[in-house]
Amino acid sequence: MRPNWLLALVRATILAVKLSRITFFLQTALGAALLLTFGLERATAASEALNPTEVLRALERARVDVFQKAAPSVVILEVELPQEALDTDLNIPETGGGHKRSGRAELRTPLRSEGSGFIVKSNGLIATNLHVVAQARRITVRLRDGRRLEGRILGTDERTDVAIVKVESTDLPALEFCDSDAASVGQFVCAIGVPFGQEWSFTSGMLSGKGRSRLLGPTSTVPLYEDYLQTDAVINPGHSGGPLLDSEGRVLGMNTLIARAERGLAFAVPSNLLLQTLNQIIEFGRVSRPWLGIRVETLGETPALQEKLGAVKFGVVVLSVEADGPAFRTDLRPADVIQSLDGKVVSSALELQRELFERKAGTMVSVGVWRQGARKSVSIQLAELPEVPQPVAEPEKSLRPKSLGQDRFGLTLHEIKGRGLRVEAVAEGSLAARSDFELQDLITQVDSRPVRSASECLAAIQAALARGGFGGALLQVERQGRRTFILLRNN
Numbered sequence: 001m002r003p004n005w006l007l008a009l010v011r012a013t014i015l016a017v018k019l020s021r022i023t024f025f026l027q028t029a030l031g032a033a034l035l036l037t038f039g040l041e042r043a044t045a046a047s048e049a050l051n052p053t054e055v056l057r058a059l060e061r062a063r064v065d066v067f068q069k070a071a072p073s074v075v076i077l078e079v080e081l082p083q084e085a086l087d088t089d090l091n092i093p094e095t096g097g098g099h100k101r102s103g104r105a106e107l108r109t110p111l112r113s114e115g116s117g118f119i120v121k122s123n124g125l126i127a128t129n130l131h132v133v134a135q136a137r138r139i140t141v142r143l144r145d146g147r148r149l150e151g152r153i154l155g156t157d158e159r160t161d162v163a164i165v166k167v168e169s170t171d172l173p174a175l176e177f178c179d180s181d182a183a184s185v186g187q188f189v190c191a192i193g194v195p196f197g198q199e200w201s202f203t204s205g206m207l208s209g210k211g212r213s214r215l216l217g218p219t220s221t222v223p224l225y226e227d228y229l230q231t232d233a234v235i236n237p238g239h240s241g242g243p244l245l246d247s248e249g250r251v252l253g254m255n256t257l258i259a260r261a262e263r264g265l266a267f268a269v270p271s272n273l274l275l276q277t278l279n280q281i282i283e284f285g286r287v288s289r290p291w292l293g294i295r296v297e298t299l300g301e302t303p304a305l306q307e308k309l310g311a312v313k314f315g316v317v318v319l320s321v322e323a324d325g326p327a328f329r330t331d332l333r334p335a336d337v338i339q340s341l342d343g344k345v346v347s348s349a350l351e352l353q354r355e356l357f358e359r360k361a362g363t364m365v366s367v368g369v370w371r372q373g374a375r376k377s378v379s380i381q382l383a384e385l386p387e388v389p390q391p392v393a394e395p396e397k398s399l400r401p402k403s404l405g406q407d408r409f410g411l412t413l414h415e416i417k418g419r420g421l422r423v424e425a426v427a428e429g430s431l432a433a434r435s436d437f438e439l440q441d442l443i444t445q446v447d448s449r450p451v452r453s454a455s456e457c458l459a460a461i462q463a464a465l466a467r468g469g470f471g472g473a474l475l476q477v478e479r480q481g482r483r484t485f486i487l488l489r490n491n
Contacts, residue, residue: 062247066190067202069249072144073119073175074192074242075126076199077151077165080138081111116193116242117141117165118251119174120278124149124167127278128241129256130156133163141167144200155281159225159289160269161256162277175243178250180229180270183207191233191255193242205233207252211350212267215257225289227350228267229253235266244268276357290361290382293325294318298348299337304487308474312370314347315339323481326383331376332367334485335474339375340368356382372448409461409488411437413454420444420478421457435488438479445476465490 115132119125126141133139139151149167156163190204209230231244235255244253253268280287296316300306305317315337321327338346342365346352359365361384369376410430413421423441426432443451446460464473465488472489 063190063202063204066245066247066249067192070118070175070243070245071192071200071202073173074144074200075117075119076142076194077115077117077126077128077132077241078140078142079113079115079133079136080140081113081135082137114194114197114238115240116238116255118241118243118254119172120164121282122170122172122174124169124172125154125278125282126151126165126167127254127274128163128165129254130158130161130163132241133165139165141165143172155285157277157281157287159287160273160277162254162269162274162281164278164281175245176250177271177275178246178248178252180210180252180272183210183229183246183252183270185210188247189231189233189252190245191231191235191239191242192245193235193239193255195234195236195238197238201239203234205231208232208265210270213350215259215267225273225353227270227273227353228257229270231266231268232264233266239266273357288361289385290356290359290363291326291385292356292367292380292382293322293327294332295320295322296338296349296352298350302487304472304489305335308472308487309335309337309370311373312337312339315370316346316349316352318369320479320482320484326380327378328483330378330380332369332378332380333371334476334483335371337370338367339370340366342366343368361385409458411458413443413457415453416442421451421454431488431490435486437486440479441486442478443475444478447474448476461488464488 113132115128117126117128117132120127133153134156136153139153141149141151143149147169149169151165151167154164154166185207187207188204189207190202192200192202195201207229212228212230213226215226215228229244229252233244235258237258239255242255243251244255246252251271251274253270254274255266255268257267259265259267277287296318299309299312299315299317302317309317316339318327318332318334318336318338320334321332338352340346341352341355344355346355359382361382363382365380365382367378367380369378408431410427410432411423412425412427414424416422419442421443423432423437423439423443426437426439443457445451446457447464449460451457451460461473461475472487475486475488477484477486
């Protein structure tokens, strides 16, 4: 005898197949899945009473209800920009021929763009993306009830691309937020915005990923906090700043990015990070974040480093310790692997970032690290993240072939008494050149052993490479006042 749940699934599938169109099939399959949530024993009886048309109508009503509930809280931002603010990413309405207008001749009249936003406080506070209003000379907020209100920027946060726009009004319909940490991949989501000038457009799909990062960081001059939700709901230019909603019409995130290279992918700032950012802007006029003063990556993102570190299986690798940052005054070192913060396990850079966001500048934290097979605890007092990072000058690399008898690695070293070996030249095409050494790098340790002379340094490198494998020699280096490391490898 087949189990009840299997019979229920078979019957639900047969009902779905009776519907000829793929869309109906998918929607009916969803209805069958909902029936299964009633419990295994009741699933068979429920499937027999299932009416495909009723399921589709129920789904239809659910989407309509979300739109009717949330649409009055979504606004259109008409942004007037200075003439010099021409940007290819602006949502300039298309002409009748279907092509974006471009060309400097059209800048004789004020340049305008449109974006989306949503009401977060009934007293006239509206959330949107910073890139929607960043260069605004004038902001007009259009409400669904037909009103047009003058808006002004109350505060912004560049690192999350969030801004708050204020309008003079009361009793506006504000949206409720839900817990983005509790969201599940596969759940229903929808979006409302003004894509390509199409007002209050509604699209739906599913949450297709969480914790997405490294989407913009490498090209940005400002450290970004990337912890995005991913959705396959159709998101287009003009949706930016609008809400990503759950099945109850609550804010799950703010639509922010479109993956132009891959169709069908869009990304949103999760509601928890968004709400944290908004609350700080509202209370203090700006966002203050704690700072360890380190740069990190998740263990495993660099296979060669994973090979070198060997026994450690999880954690966050310290890539560098910033000059004069909180960690610089402690025993935390580059190539340490952070595995916990105040006793709570952290397995990725994103988890470490989230844990830090729960704390305030000035707080003392205990960082659990793995270092060369030993576990240590390092106490660090968090500081406030500087608003503008100090640029680091990039020294010119020397390609002088002569390396004072040290041709094996291509380094010309000069002893700095009591500190280490300074790199004076890097030979072109050498092992050192391929390992990204820079002039004025100061080598202080090789595989955790202090080095005081060129011969000692080169002997330690030779020994590390002779041990074989792909790990290579791990060199502790000071660069531009910042502590970092270099992995010197044979291949």
